[in-house]
Amino acid sequence: MTTPTPLEPLIAITPPAIGCAATGCPGTVAVQWRRRLTDAELADALALEQHRRETAAAEADPSGPPPDFGPMPTSADYTRAVYACGRHALSLDLAAHVHAATCTAPGAALPGCDCTPEPLPGEQPPTTPDTVTLPTGWVVPAP
Template identity: 40%
Template sequence: MPEAPGCAACQAPAEVQWRRKSVADPTHLDAVYACALHAIGLDAAAHIHQTTCTAPDPAHVPACNCTPTVQPQDPGVSPTVTLTTGWVVSGPTP
């Protein structure tokens, strides 16, 4: 299993992950990783964030500056990574 990318704010080991709409293609979702210091809340991490979302910007955590939408169920199998907390989450998309 590949190692999780580091925190988007400081490159420390990632402890949480959430999805954000891709700037290049808003129909595609990018994985965003953060350490405990820069993490958003669990409820927020369970939703899809807008392309303009600044999380994990330290000025906004544990919240963010967007209105996330409900994440649909993924019918396909995607690669996973294990975070330092032991969470197994969807991995970065190639």
């Protein structure tokens, strides 16, 4: 009986070299936050998605139902990671938010940025109806 050997990976994936986004900074990445895509980046992402859909539709089984991809993504569906060294990092509070595509962070004015970050999901007003009909027999306790 032979002992099975572990399979070798078919593809060795090396992550790209990621550096600080500050202009000319050779610093090692310590933090990351997200921003929306610029118009050019969004156009590239949408072109890639359209190509993916066309390829999947062309390779689909013609005897089956056609693939249903749903609507094309919008800018709200994409973010891009921004990396920085410790010296060029945003504050933890700012890093938790999604920033505008034009945000210049990291920049000279750190630890801030020059955009208005999107509110966190918990910071948005609740979308509950003004009135709620309870099932028969249910009551709302007095505050």
